[in-house]
Amino acid sequence: MERRRMLAASGAAAAVLPVLAAPALAQAMPEIRWRCASSFPRALDTIYGAGEHVARRVAALTDNKFRIQVFQAGEIVPGLATLDAVQAGTVDCTHTASYYFVGKDPTFAFDGTVPFGMNFRQLNSWLNAGGGREVLKPFFDTYNVVSLQAGNTGAQMGGWFRREIRTVEDLRGLKFRIGGFAGNVLAKLGVVAQQIAGGDIYPALERGTIDAAEWVGPYDDEKLGFQRVAPYYYFPGWWEGGLNLAMLVNKAKMEELPPLYREVLESACRDATIETMAKYDRVNPEALRRLVAGGAQLRPFPRPVMEACYRAAMEVYEETSNTNAHFKRVWEHFKAYRETQLQWFRVAENSYDSFVYAMQAQEQQARR
Template sequence: MQRRSFLKKASLGAVAGTTLATPVFAQSNPKINWKMTTTYSPSLPPLYNTADTFCKMVNEASGGNFSIRLYPAGEIVPGYGVMDAVSNRTVEAGQTASYYYYGKDPSFCFDTAVPFGLNTRQMNAWMYEGDGLKLMRELFAPRHIINFPLGNTGTQMGGWYRKEIKSIDDLKGLKMRTAGFAGEVLSRMGVVPQQIPPGDIYPSLEKGTLDAVEFVGPVDDEKLGFQKVAKYYYYPGWWEGSAQVSLYVNDAAYNELPSAYQSLIDTASRAAGSRMVSDYDAHNPAALRRLIAGGAVLKAFPRDVMDASFKTANEVYKDFCDKDPNFKKIHDNYMSFRDSVVPWFRVAEGSYDNYLGIALANRKK
């Protein structure tokens, strides 16, 4: 109500102030209609609804002059076709996770998540207060895309497995759905990675084409029903200490916009993205409890698996840095930022969270 009141008063004030206000307003805020596609479908509410919220915010704040119509995955282009569709202006905008395009350039993963990388707040800090957004904009520019952060899932789970993972040996030969750098690291540990769109994951797991799957976390995993066909649920998802979702905007379409609409895209993407984080944080706990009550067996990865994963991830990074100067430039900046902020989080947030968790557990005894 306050926002609508503000917009109404602002419009009336402009009209009352000068007879030129109305024509100027109309010229600087033209009627524009965009199409936007997404990798996700309405069956994944936090992800899809974030894109929908963004579109509604833009429409409302512009008084209906800037309209963006959202199309679920598959209606205009396939779920993994978002980057190409925005790049060639089949659509003006798209929502996706950049690590899906690992095959085009591994550096895109830094826009979403990399193994043993930043958590959600650290990622936001790198993007907005560090060099993250600048480096990502440089990376996307040759593809005619301007990227904006559009939310984050938070730290993800380690996925669903048909059998227990007791040691590194249990990973060998495992056919697992994963994405981005996780697949490269896991493959060196004996896993056979598979990149499969969200809608095809459950059937593949049910038929035995997959032995394991990682997707997001309790809210989305429950919706997709993975617990029905693979009962062991592991944590943490070391390959996704956070997972940033992105808004892609075609650069030519963006440059055609008046500056007010350009600012609106930035503001609405931040607001909608913040709601995504809140959505996951508010609903993952209850979803996890329901999954466990329904038979899911919650397990932590063994320490030797974690240590081997960390060692292998650093070997992969070195190999890619040695081959690709641009990858190295982004990697070094990202990891330097990580190394500078993790000690602070360990002192403050980590110690607080660990103590509170133990205290609450002891209180129940």
């Protein structure tokens, strides 16, 4: 009898322990509130939504103890000025594309995407398993920020043009809204590159201030309405084989976080990367069909144009490496990893994809 009472008592105590432990853990967790300035407008639910996804996951995993409020571009600072705000402590972090800040240093491009670089999977491998994050860290340290991977768009489209591009000569004098390092490459071919925030592109294209504009891909481009003012839709966006989105965090703020919160933030950013890519792969095919059905003229860049752009890109990489030590160090590491990735993808991935595409084309032709 005595033994049964002791077992019952110990069982009751064990049942109480989890109830007591959870509030005790919650009470031990500090209340932290961050502000995040996005570089994107709220209307672009996929790319802006990656930042919101991080905020939701962080709150959910900390019982709302750690909360991040996301502000769309322009609410606190303009979309292309968010890095300055993070450095100044005006905000704690920014959800952005690091290549927006190549005007400060072209090395920022490697944290986003570079012309004829790697696709989503290859870049993800470089950053997380190939030493890319470690190679970039000394560079980001000079800006007192920490970069966390927080989304990806996949390979992008080549943009909307008011007139057709048939030859390399057609690029000369073209006023083209294009982000990142690609503007330096196209400048070699006579393009006048313009870096304009997402929400300001349509009016510039409509007024004729620019002749062409690229953003992301069908889903986002349709939302921005480019098809109404520029009929020719080119592909591929050779300058963005897979744009990595980043959560750039003030370094001091990152170091102040409890270890648990740092792990939660990094986990939420990784989750956002998977979710964002998955959503783009779902919504882009449907949007492309709608755009073409609505009159968009789908065009591939002519092969001579692509080849000229590739040669120009390789020249710019070498020229920039000669004058920028950070860029040279990262480019050499990036280039070596890209070479091994391309060798592997040609063997299995590209062979498989090419065969399946060819068979699909045959089946579609047979059904006509």
